Amino acid sequence: MIVLAVLFGVFAVGTALVAALALRVCRAAGVLSERVTRVSGEYRASSDDLRERVGRSRAGE
DSSP states (O other): OHHHHHHHHHHHHHHHHHHHHHHHHHHHHHHHHHHHHHHHHHHHHHHHHHHHHHHHHHHTO
């Protein structure tokens, strides 16, 4: 009976640790996703700005 209680306790602690780790990974993935979205948006905006400048300089030729 004691062995069964110990096994159940170990299982409960392991489940709690796995859940905490999964929550941490999900939060980190969300933060990374936001950063990638922000950086790619800035890159897109800067490349559009560059195309516009190149287009204006060629229009004046």
